[in-house]
Amino acid sequence: MAELNFFVTCPKGIEYLLADELKEFGMEPFRNAPAGVWASGTLEAGYRACLWSRLANRVILHLADVSATTGDELYQGVQDINWQDHLAVSGTFKVSFSGQNEAIRNTQFGAQRVKDGIVDRLRTGDGRRPSVNPKDPDVTISARLHRGTLAVGIDLSGDSLHKRGYRTEQGAAPLKENLAAALLIRAGWPELAAQGGDFIDPMCGSGTLLIEAAMMALDLAPGRKREGFGFQRWLGHQPDLWLALRQEAERRAHEGRQGQCPRIAGYDQDHNVIATAARNVQRAGLEGVVHVECRELDRFALEGDWAVQGLVLTNPPYGERLSDRKQLGTLYHRLGEVVRENLTGWRLGVFTGVPEFGKSLGLRSYKQYRLFNGKLPAQLLLFNVDKDSEVAPKEIGEPSEVMPRIANPERAAMLANRLKKNMKTLGQWARKQGIGCYRVYDADMPEYALAIDIYEGRIHVQEYAAPKTVDARSARERLAEALAVIPDALQMDRAVMVCKQRQRQTGTSQYEKQGTSGEFFNVHEHGCVLKVNLRDYLDTGLFLDHRPVRHWIQRHARGKRFLNLFCYTGAASVHAAVGGATRSLSLDMSKTYVNWARENLALNGASPRYHQVEQADCLAWLEARPKAGEVFDLIFMDPPTFSNSARMEGVLDVQRDHGRMIEQAMARLSSEGLLIFSNNFRRFKLDESLAEMFQVEEVSPSTIDRDFQRNPKIHRCWHIRHRG
Template sequence: MSTSVFFVTCPKGVEYLLEDELRTFGMTPIRNAPAGVWAEGALEAGYRACLWSRLANRVILHIGEIAASSGDQLYEGVLKVDWPEHVPASGSFKVTFLGQNSAIRNTQFGAQRVKDGIVDAFRAAGWQRPSVNPKTPDITISARLNRGRLSLGIDLSGQSLHMRGYRTDKGVAPLKENLAAALLMRAGWPDMAQEGGDFVDPMCGSGTLAIEAAMMALDLAPGRKREGFGFERWPGHQPDVWLELRQEAERRAHEGKQGRLPRIAGFDKDSRVISTAWKNIQRAGLEGVVHVECRPVEALVLDGEWAAKGLMLTNPPYGERLSERRELGGLYRALGEAAKQAVPGWRLGVFTGAPEFGRSIGLRSYKQYRLFNGKLPAQLLLFSVDEASEMVPHEPHEPGKLTPRIANEERAAMLRNRLRKNLKSVGQWARKQGIGCYRLYDADMPEYALAIDLYEDRVHVQEYAAPKSIDERSARERLAEAMVVIPEALNVDPELVVLKQRQRQTGTQQYEKQGASDEFIQVQEHGCLLKVNLKDYLDTGLFLDHRPVRHWIQNHAQGKRFLNLFCYTGAATVHAAVGGATRSLSLDMSKTYVNWARDNLALNSADRRKHRVEQADCMAWLAEKPASDECFDLIFLDPPTFSNSARMAGVLDIQRDHGAMVRQAMARLSADGLLIFSNNFRRFKLDADLEAEFEVEEVSASTIDRDFQRNQRIHRCWHIRHRA
């Protein structure tokens, strides 16, 4: 049997599901496209897709591709196609045209040029020309223009395949049938139905989800009740093949009703849509299989015996108007309570264009799928209805609270693509290096001025303060978009994303406590374990940009005495200890960070007698005369740019004071030792006299890892030695 190429269209976001479905029809997917899949297979597979696809909109038989950089070139290419093979001479056709370029600027012009080419091809061959019928044609020609090439095909479907024939009456905001099927597949309903599970939609509207669930469970072909298909008047149609497929569908429909039928029910508070749902159920031939009744979600009770496992799936209101959105928190909270009371042990799926209200349900979502309801971005949130998933319901509309929401899908898609690209490249590099936390994104796009860092399975997001020229409302809109995109693109629970606004700090603000979660997690870096806190402080306890400096210390600390000044949480000391330093002294003014540093050393089994951490004003300590036995082989000096802490004897200004600090540190350095001096003051200039007194080598370039290549000036670093 000869092989054909097909382009099968579907709702946006359903491409991967469709790809798997087409394989079951005997097709081999070639590549995915936005809202569609290219595949190859026998004509029978194309017929099977028309009859059985629960996800497709259209099945287009590809018949050729032509150059179409101009209207004339398009016309000449169309003229060369053997159209009598595809369009009956005495019949009618229409052209659907998608796409444009600099020469073909609207679809009406493009469609007209294709029509002209088809008609003139018949005339040139001496055939009677077919008529053009835009409403009820015998054949529909699909023309899709992309990058100067026009794909031509025969639409085998006729009407869109989402139109099963059972739904002539609609609810207020109905789901299309194939999108409903996609939600059921994503939620795992086909497997649940086979394993004896039941189904409930507590806000069923016109009943589409319940009807599609029943059709899947009973193995009913979606196209079984359609009146006709686009290929039935096509000259290449194979009636015998089609008849066998129709007979097979009827046989499977009969067999599907022989086993246990799942209980399938829908509820809605609106009696009018329940009336519509009953009519749809009757047209689908599912009386006695699907039950619907008028009942609000707050009063949901399941009567009789229901399976211990099943699926509750629903598409609640999105609240497009502000007045409606104020009511959503209560509705979603009631939905969560209804699920806990009525279907414990089941799975709950919520398809919503307002995913921020998912937190009002009171269950932790374990999976989120990004889809579209028409052009509206939406998400399918999946929950396990059990005690382990319970959480305190959270209302998103607290004063000043950011509500994640996409205002511009095209702009959000750019961020999504960038994050996925970075995750693939930088993430692979980090794994190979044994790095568990790294910077994924650093204001790569001007629209999103964010620093996004990964800490194992957590995400730390810092919003850089927007300049005064940027409208505050626009900045918050883009931040709200980012908070939708980030967890979806990185495939993490939104609960594991922490957002902070980063601003220029003065004094010790960057060290001051901002929260009280006391939530610490462990991360690993080049074989070292470190404690970080993503929520309570502006910084996390680990400066990611200094990772190469710490790694260098680890690789050169063997047998060395190590001094860490302004040690913060002691990460560099951990690396020195793991690298074999014989002893170390770490100093910091903050009691909090001194204790944190001790915890970090303990995590790595460092001997506290050999690796001491003490609370001290480093400037005052350096000013003291060193003890005769106090000498170090390796010193790390990384002071803040500015500090005026009340605990200090004076005020630290790195540009003014660094010369004295370096000299005082060098007084404690062994003759062949090394001082690593670093700071992050962007306008910093090293004291020229230091280069006259010591051997000074700037090594900044070698201390910038791959994840900070976009920000080469994030810090500067020098190696300083005594002159021989």
């Protein structure tokens, strides 16, 4: 049987589990993608994935990669595919289109061009052609656009494979079936069931975990009760092969029921939800296998003959509003008490969007998996219920990490619309300027006091500390809303978003590490390469608002000697070196930033012989007598507003000290040279006496780039020269 390529989609975070599962069907995975796996295999393997995959959403038979830098190019590439092998002239189809690029800006236009290419390929001389049927097509065409390439395929699944056919109604916050299956696999249920273990969900909702656990234990194919699949009217369909696989699934189901069946039980305090769960169990054909009962967590107790080992797996409420979250600590604490009292020797799995409350269980987690429940990030926490794992339960107040959730959809939609609009206009501008990092939102809406920056495919969110007049709960609720909206509005993965709170930094705190991820990566700005880190420090290593100043330095540095005082990570020195400065000296008192600046210069090929970085207290260095020949043609000085670092001999207050620092810097400036002085102290006033000694020109407006025009006071900047 011929080898084919497939793209099998799944919920985010379970790609590796899916790859392992596909191997069981005879496929050979060759690349994982976000929310999917590329694999090769026979048509039989593709059919097996449709029938047996517990994790997949869709199985797409890949036909071709089409160049799609323009709409016409896309159309021609689609038309060149041999559609007569897949769809009859009298047949029907629909196009499922995703993605966009510069030429194809919306999915409706992209789908239309794909449709035109298919129809024109199959149109007969007498005008007959296939028609579009969005509700019940013979074939669904999958078209996925990424940058300049369109992946075209046949969706063999029909409806998403997570729809097993047993759940036609659901509780208030249901888990999708394939996510439930992933949780069971991560928690080790298949192995526990094979060893004779039992299963309990004490907060079972509509029963999805229970039913998926039973189907695994009994070897029931997830697609066994589905009404149909997307390949059944496809011209390439092989009915005999499919019939044989269906018969095999029925035989395995019969054999599974003959073996030892584990006890599987679920409880919930909501009568209506339990009634829904009972009907779902009945539709799944699992009456007598899965027991559901209305019972509060406080009344939980094992009754009858249960195994000495098993799995408790549950998905407690998240607390959709921050006002509900104070009750969660009590709920998690009681859950921990229940399992410790009744289920010693078992394993506990808790799937939660508020993982901090896991500390209230009184057990030490031995494994944590990061997953998504729909679009919300969540974690699966795993515990052994035994004495060795017991710890003192912690009372959790306000959580340290805000989890994304939407309390006010209308308000959240306004933020999403603003972000989309900003991203469209500023993204185009940044690409044309050769800028990889830029601000896309700066407290545009008073309800969302955030600065949101793009760092070449990553998102950096800074929450401005709310004034004391703003209710803390309201501020957290709006931040949670923003975090839920931002990734989708900016069309980026939630995993690439980092959120911090900005507060006034004093002393050494401005230099201390905030984390230990070590996640450095390179970004680009006007032809320069710069190293940044979004997670580990208060700042990222690159002050975006000073981009025009750095670019000015780059364009005026040729043949000049450059001095960078308070150099931070040396970005301005990089621009000077790339711009042709003959030599440069960069000074900072932080060893971390000195090493960072050296690495930035090395990334751009700057010779350490001519472009030096030294660890020094800039105040003390300026106070010292200049060395012979220590003269510079271009000096950049951007001091912090305040610093009392232990490494400094004194205390720096930019308002008090700037006059003296500027005089000392000018003593090192050549007669025709220029000092660029800048700072970001909002109430700063330049010492009037400086204008009597030097030629002083404020250039602040010209140093505010397009992405910072909403915040023109983010810094102030002066050009200072010797008087002729």
